[in-house]
Amino acid sequence: MKPPKFDYFAPDSIESALALLTEHGEDARYLGGGQSLVPMMNLRVAAPSALIDLNGIAALRGIRIDEEDRLHIGAMTRTRQIELDATIARANPLLHEAAPHIAHIQIRNRGTIGGSLAHADPAAELPGVVLVCDAEIKLFGPDGARSVATGDFFKNIFSTALQDGDMITEIVFPAWPSTRRWAFQEISRREGDFAMIGIAAWFDLDDAGRISAAGLAAIGAGDTPLRLSSGETVLIGQAPGEKIFAEAARASLSDLQPGSDIHASAEYRREVGGVLVERTLKAAWERSS
Amino acid sequence: MSASTPYIGRSVKRLEDRRFLTGTGRYIDDIKLPDMAVMAIYRSPHAHARINAIDLTAAKAVPGVIDAFCAADIDMDLPEIPLRLAPFDGFERFLQRPIADDKVRYVGEPVAVVIASDRYIAEDALDLIEVDFAPLPAVTQVDQAAAGDTLVHEDAGENMATRYTVGRGDADDAFRRAAYTRRERFTTNRHGAVPMETRGLIAEFNPDTPLLRLHGATKVNFFNRRHLAAAFDLPEAAVELIETDVGGGFGARGELYPEDYLVPIASRRIGRPVKWIEDRRENLTATNHSRDIVCDLEIATTDEGRILGMRATVQGDMGAYIRTNGGVVASKAAQFLPGPYRVPAFSCDVQFLVTNKTPVGTFRGPGRFEANFCRERMLDMVAADLNIDPAELRLRNLMEPADLPYRIGELVPGDVNATFDRGNYPSALNQLLDEVGYADWKDRQGTIIDGRAYGLGIACFIESSAAGPPETARITVAADGAIEIRTGASSVGQGTETGMAQICADYLSVDIDRIGVLHGSTTLVPTGGGTFHSRNTVMAGNAVRMAAETLQARSIELAALRWNTDASGLEYRDGAVHQNDAAASVLSLVELAAFAQSRGTDEALAADAAFDNEGKLSYSYGAHAALVAIDVATGVVEVEKYVLTEEIGRALNPAMVQGQAIGGLVQGLGGTFLDHMVYDEDGQLLTGSFADYLLPTSTDLPDITAIALEESPSEFNPMGFKGAGEGGIVAVAAAVGNAVTHALNAHNIQINDLPITPDRLRAALRAVGA
Structure with missing residues (x-):
C-alpha cells in the first residue's frame, strides 16, 4: 500500500496552483486534506503524476459572514473547524450538526469541505448539507472564476461539474433565518462510517405557522446527494405535525434512488430513508416548539 | 504454595506497559538490519485460475529491484505447509505450498516475489509483473463445494477434505422417543483475527554457515523451527526463530504461512537480510480467516425440556487449502455443540469442504464461538416452544457438580479421553x-x-484450555541479584512477562522488580511448547513455579556447601536460606549466586523445569x-x-x-x-x-x-x-x-x-x- 511516484508542489496562491496544474497536465491533481485521494493513491487506485497541494494557500481558508448574512467557507477549511466554529454554529446550525457525523476526529482535523465536495461521494455528509441549503459553489479555473449552484454541481458517483483545471475556492451558504428549524440524522454501520442512509432537513414557518419553505436531502440514497422535492412539496403550506411529516416521508420515497452494497440493500436504504425523513422533520419541529 | 503470595492474585502493573506505552516496544518493523532489502508479493487477483505464463522481465528491470522470482525459479522442492493441529486423514491432499505453481486457488495466493531496496520500488515492480491467467469457475459456498462440479484440487477428486461422524449414546433412538424435536440451520460468518499489527518477518539466510535466522516469530517457534529446518534441509540448530514484540495474535499470528518460506528463500537468493511486512490489504486475504461454518442442528427433548439428544451436521468452509490448524474449527464446533449440558445422545456429521477462499485457521475460541451460537439459539427456541423460561431450561439441563468429572466421549477423532x-x-x-x-x-x-x-x-x-505439549522454564539468579526467567512460551501482548514474574516472585519470595522475563526465541530456550489455547498461565506458569521450587532446593544445597553443614537444618524463606543456628545465619540469593559462580562456570544458581499436564485439560x-x-x-x-x-x-x-x-x-x-x-x-x-x-x-x-x-x-x-x-x-x-x-x-x-x-x-x- 505505497503510492507510485508523483511530483509534489506547494503553491501559495490560487493562480500559481492553476499554473502548476496546467503545466503538469491532465494527470496532475489538486491535493486538499488528502483523506480520500491519498488512501486511493496508497491502494494504487489513483496514480496522479503530480500533486498540487492547496494547503498553503491562505485565500482558500476562512469563515466569514457577508453583508447579506451569507456564510462563506473557504474550500480548504477543515471539517473539524466547521464542527467547532461558533460563527457556523450560528450561521448554519445544520452544517454544525452534520459535521460530527463525518468520519472520526483525526480525519476531520485534516479533511476539508472543498475536498469532500470535489470528491463527491454520494454517502458523504457535506455534499448533502450543501445541497439542501442551496449553497453556491465558487470555482476557479482556466477561464477564471465562476459559480455553480449545488443543484447543478453533483453529476454522478465521484463526478461533479468541475472541469479540467477547476478548483473549488469557496462555498457560499444563503442567509439562515433565525426561526428556521433543522435536523440531520444518519444511519451507519459504526460511528464514523459512511452513512448507509442520511437525511438533512430544514423548514421555515410563516406568520400563520405554516411551512413556507423546506429543504430535504438524502445521502447514501443514489449516485449523488439527492434533493427530495416530492417531500418538500408536501410540506409547503402545511402546519407542521406528525401526520404531515409522515406524508412527506412517504412522498420522499419516490425521490430516493438507492443502490445495494455489502452494507445495506436498496430496500433498506429506501425504507429507512423514509423513517429518517420523518424523524428529522420531527426533530426539527421539536427543537423549537 | 509459599506462605505469602503478594503477587499472585493481585493486579500487578504490567511489566511490559512501560515500553508499550512509551513507544519503545520493538515490533518486527522496528528492526532494521544492515544491508537489508524488502520483499513484496504479487498475489493472485483471481479466486481460481490456471497460470499459463509469468513474465517478470519488466519487474526485474525497475531500478532498485534486486531480484524477482516465481515458483519455477526456486531451486528446491517446494515444501508443503505442515499440519500442526487436528491433522485428519484426507487433509494431506489439500496442503499448500508457499507459492502457486500451475494454478491459483484464492484471491491473495502468492504467485511471484519482488525483492527491492524499498517497498515503494517493490510495489512499482509488482505492477509490472505480467501473468497470463486462464480463469476457472470459483467455488465459494460449501453446498457448491459438496456438489463437486468444480474441483479446487483436481488430484484429490473431490472438494471434501475429510468427513467423519462422531457421537455418544444412541441419538436416533433419543429422537424416536422424544416428545419434542426441532431442526434449524445456523451459519456463522467468515471473519478473522485481524490483529492491529499485521504479520511481518525478516530472514537472514546464510547457506554456508549454515544459518537461517527468522525474526518476527511467535506462538509455536519450536514446531515452526523443526519444519523450516526440514524444508530447507538444515539441522535444527542452524535455524533461529527470534521473537519480537507482537501487536496481537488471537490465533492467526505465528502459524506457518507461505511467507515463512518465501522470505527465507528471498534472503538466500540475494545473500542479504530480507524484510517482509504484510500490509493491511494483504492481511485481509493472506492471514487465516476463521469461523465459516454451516450447522444443521436438531434437538430432542422431553415435554419438560430435558435434552434427550442432539444431531448435527457441521460443514466447515476450509478455504482453498488446509493450513496448520487442520480441522480445528469445525471439529471443535462439533465437540462443543453439546456444551455444558447433559446431552446423553449426540451424533454429528462433520464435513471439511475446500473452496476458493482464503484458507482458514484458528481465531480466539475456535469452534466454541460457533457451537455456542448454534446451541444457545436452539435452546431459546426450545424454551419458547415449550413455554419454559430460558434460564430455567438451562438450569434443568446443565450438568451438576455430581455429574463431574464427565468423560465427553470421542467427539474429535482420536481424542478418546476428553473429560470435563x-x-x-x-x-x-x-x-x-x-x-x-x-x-x-x-x-x-x-x-x-x-x-x-x-x-x-x-x-x-x-x-x-491449556492443551498441547509441555512448557519449559529456566530461572537463573545472577551474581548482581537479577533474576531471569526464560520460558518457551511466547508473548503476543497478553502480559506473559508479568504473569511469569508474579509467580516467580512469590515462589522465590523476592521483589518482582528484580525479575526479567525472556521468552519464546529458540536462541533463548532449548525447547518450548508455545502459546495457544489459553495455555501460558497454566503451562508456562506452572513450569516457572516448578523451576522456582527447584531453585529453592538448589539454594539450600549451595548454602549447605557454603556453611559446610547438613541441608536438613536449612530453610528457604524471604528470598534467602536461613540456618537455625545461634547466629541465625542467612545467605541471600545474591550471595548464593556469587558463591555458585565462584565454584565454576557450570555452577550457576539456576533451575530448569518443564510442566506437562499429561493431557488433563x-x-x-x-x-x-x-x-x-x-x-x-x-x-x-x-x-x-x-x-x-x-x-x-x-x-x-x-x-x-x-x-x-x-x-x-x-x-x-x-x-x-x-x-x-x-x-x-x-x-x-x-x-x-x-x-x-x-x-x-x-x-x-x-x-x-x-x-x-x-x-x-x-x-x-x-x-x-x-x-x-x-x-x-x-x-x-x-x-x-x-x-x-x-x-x-x-x-x-x-x-x-x-x-x-x-x-x-x-x-x-x-x-x-x-
Missing part, C-alpha cells in the same frame, strides 16, 4: 442471573420504549448476558449492557483477566455485528480494506461487567489456574442473538445467521410486516 473436570456450572449461571437482575426481566422482554425494543439474552459456555465455564435495545424502524441494535461470569479457577492477575474478558467480548461483538469477510460469486473479496471490513472501535462499547469466578480451582495444577483468554468471546453471538430475538418477540424474528446487521434485521421485520 470438576466445576459448578449452575453456580456460574446463577451468579450471572443475579448480577443482571434476571428475575426482573421476565416480563420486560420485548418492551418497547420510544420505538426501541428491549431484550435480554443469556448463554452458557464451557471452554477448554482444565475447562473454564460460565455464562453471558446481553441487554440490547433495537430501533425497530431502522434495525439498529445497541448493546446497552453486557455481563459475563467465567470460572477460571484462580486469577493470576485480576486486571489482566479482566482485560482478557473485555477484549474477548468486544472482539465477539465485532464477530456478531460487524466482522465479515464477504465474497462475491466469483470469489472476489469485497471487504478488502478497513472501509468495508468493519472492526468494533472504542466508540462501540457497552457497559461491561466481567466477573471472574474462583470457586473451582483446577485439580490439575497446584496453583489452580484455568485458561482465561477465550471465555470472554465464546458466547457473545449466542447471548446477543438471544437478546435480539427476545427484544423482537412480538414479531417472532429468529436469529440463525451472523452477522446481525440493520439490513438483515429490517429484511426479517419487513417480511412479517413490521
Whole structure:
C-alpha cells in the first residue's frame, strides 16, 4: 500500500496552483486534506503524476459572514473547524450538526469541505448539507472564476461539474433565518462510517405557522446527494405535525434512488430513508416548539 | 504454595506497559538490519485460475529491484505447509505450498516475489509483473463445494477434505422417543483475527554457515523451527526463530504461512537480510480467516425440556487449502455443540469442504464461538416452544457438580479421553442471573420504549484450555541479584512477562522488580511448547513455579556447601536460606549466586523445569448476558449492557483477566455485528480494506461487567489456574442473538445467521410486516 511516484508542489496562491496544474497536465491533481485521494493513491487506485497541494494557500481558508448574512467557507477549511466554529454554529446550525457525523476526529482535523465536495461521494455528509441549503459553489479555473449552484454541481458517483483545471475556492451558504428549524440524522454501520442512509432537513414557518419553505436531502440514497422535492412539496403550506411529516416521508420515497452494497440493500436504504425523513422533520419541529 | 503470595492474585502493573506505552516496544518493523532489502508479493487477483505464463522481465528491470522470482525459479522442492493441529486423514491432499505453481486457488495466493531496496520500488515492480491467467469457475459456498462440479484440487477428486461422524449414546433412538424435536440451520460468518499489527518477518539466510535466522516469530517457534529446518534441509540448530514484540495474535499470528518460506528463500537468493511486512490489504486475504461454518442442528427433548439428544451436521468452509490448524474449527464446533449440558445422545456429521477462499485457521475460541451460537439459539427456541423460561431450561439441563468429572466421549477423532473436570456450572449461571437482575426481566422482554425494543439474552459456555505439549522454564539468579526467567512460551501482548514474574516472585519470595522475563526465541530456550489455547498461565506458569521450587532446593544445597553443614537444618524463606543456628545465619540469593559462580562456570544458581499436564485439560465455564435495545424502524441494535461470569479457577492477575474478558467480548461483538469477510460469486473479496471490513472501535462499547469466578480451582495444577483468554468471546453471538430475538418477540424474528446487521434485521421485520 505505497503510492507510485508523483511530483509534489506547494503553491501559495490560487493562480500559481492553476499554473502548476496546467503545466503538469491532465494527470496532475489538486491535493486538499488528502483523506480520500491519498488512501486511493496508497491502494494504487489513483496514480496522479503530480500533486498540487492547496494547503498553503491562505485565500482558500476562512469563515466569514457577508453583508447579506451569507456564510462563506473557504474550500480548504477543515471539517473539524466547521464542527467547532461558533460563527457556523450560528450561521448554519445544520452544517454544525452534520459535521460530527463525518468520519472520526483525526480525519476531520485534516479533511476539508472543498475536498469532500470535489470528491463527491454520494454517502458523504457535506455534499448533502450543501445541497439542501442551496449553497453556491465558487470555482476557479482556466477561464477564471465562476459559480455553480449545488443543484447543478453533483453529476454522478465521484463526478461533479468541475472541469479540467477547476478548483473549488469557496462555498457560499444563503442567509439562515433565525426561526428556521433543522435536523440531520444518519444511519451507519459504526460511528464514523459512511452513512448507509442520511437525511438533512430544514423548514421555515410563516406568520400563520405554516411551512413556507423546506429543504430535504438524502445521502447514501443514489449516485449523488439527492434533493427530495416530492417531500418538500408536501410540506409547503402545511402546519407542521406528525401526520404531515409522515406524508412527506412517504412522498420522499419516490425521490430516493438507492443502490445495494455489502452494507445495506436498496430496500433498506429506501425504507429507512423514509423513517429518517420523518424523524428529522420531527426533530426539527421539536427543537423549537 | 509459599506462605505469602503478594503477587499472585493481585493486579500487578504490567511489566511490559512501560515500553508499550512509551513507544519503545520493538515490533518486527522496528528492526532494521544492515544491508537489508524488502520483499513484496504479487498475489493472485483471481479466486481460481490456471497460470499459463509469468513474465517478470519488466519487474526485474525497475531500478532498485534486486531480484524477482516465481515458483519455477526456486531451486528446491517446494515444501508443503505442515499440519500442526487436528491433522485428519484426507487433509494431506489439500496442503499448500508457499507459492502457486500451475494454478491459483484464492484471491491473495502468492504467485511471484519482488525483492527491492524499498517497498515503494517493490510495489512499482509488482505492477509490472505480467501473468497470463486462464480463469476457472470459483467455488465459494460449501453446498457448491459438496456438489463437486468444480474441483479446487483436481488430484484429490473431490472438494471434501475429510468427513467423519462422531457421537455418544444412541441419538436416533433419543429422537424416536422424544416428545419434542426441532431442526434449524445456523451459519456463522467468515471473519478473522485481524490483529492491529499485521504479520511481518525478516530472514537472514546464510547457506554456508549454515544459518537461517527468522525474526518476527511467535506462538509455536519450536514446531515452526523443526519444519523450516526440514524444508530447507538444515539441522535444527542452524535455524533461529527470534521473537519480537507482537501487536496481537488471537490465533492467526505465528502459524506457518507461505511467507515463512518465501522470505527465507528471498534472503538466500540475494545473500542479504530480507524484510517482509504484510500490509493491511494483504492481511485481509493472506492471514487465516476463521469461523465459516454451516450447522444443521436438531434437538430432542422431553415435554419438560430435558435434552434427550442432539444431531448435527457441521460443514466447515476450509478455504482453498488446509493450513496448520487442520480441522480445528469445525471439529471443535462439533465437540462443543453439546456444551455444558447433559446431552446423553449426540451424533454429528462433520464435513471439511475446500473452496476458493482464503484458507482458514484458528481465531480466539475456535469452534466454541460457533457451537455456542448454534446451541444457545436452539435452546431459546426450545424454551419458547415449550413455554419454559430460558434460564430455567438451562438450569434443568446443565450438568451438576455430581455429574463431574464427565468423560465427553470421542467427539474429535482420536481424542478418546476428553473429560470435563470438576466445576459448578449452575453456580456460574446463577451468579450471572443475579448480577443482571434476571428475575426482573421476565416480563420486560420485548418492551418497547420510544420505538426501541428491549431484550435480554443469556448463554452458557464451557471452554477448554491449556492443551498441547509441555512448557519449559529456566530461572537463573545472577551474581548482581537479577533474576531471569526464560520460558518457551511466547508473548503476543497478553502480559506473559508479568504473569511469569508474579509467580516467580512469590515462589522465590523476592521483589518482582528484580525479575526479567525472556521468552519464546529458540536462541533463548532449548525447547518450548508455545502459546495457544489459553495455555501460558497454566503451562508456562506452572513450569516457572516448578523451576522456582527447584531453585529453592538448589539454594539450600549451595548454602549447605557454603556453611559446610547438613541441608536438613536449612530453610528457604524471604528470598534467602536461613540456618537455625545461634547466629541465625542467612545467605541471600545474591550471595548464593556469587558463591555458585565462584565454584565454576557450570555452577550457576539456576533451575530448569518443564510442566506437562499429561493431557488433563482444565475447562473454564460460565455464562453471558446481553441487554440490547433495537430501533425497530431502522434495525439498529445497541448493546446497552453486557455481563459475563467465567470460572477460571484462580486469577493470576485480576486486571489482566479482566482485560482478557473485555477484549474477548468486544472482539465477539465485532464477530456478531460487524466482522465479515464477504465474497462475491466469483470469489472476489469485497471487504478488502478497513472501509468495508468493519472492526468494533472504542466508540462501540457497552457497559461491561466481567466477573471472574474462583470457586473451582483446577485439580490439575497446584496453583489452580484455568485458561482465561477465550471465555470472554465464546458466547457473545449466542447471548446477543438471544437478546435480539427476545427484544423482537412480538414479531417472532429468529436469529440463525451472523452477522446481525440493520439490513438483515429490517429484511426479517419487513417480511412479517413490521
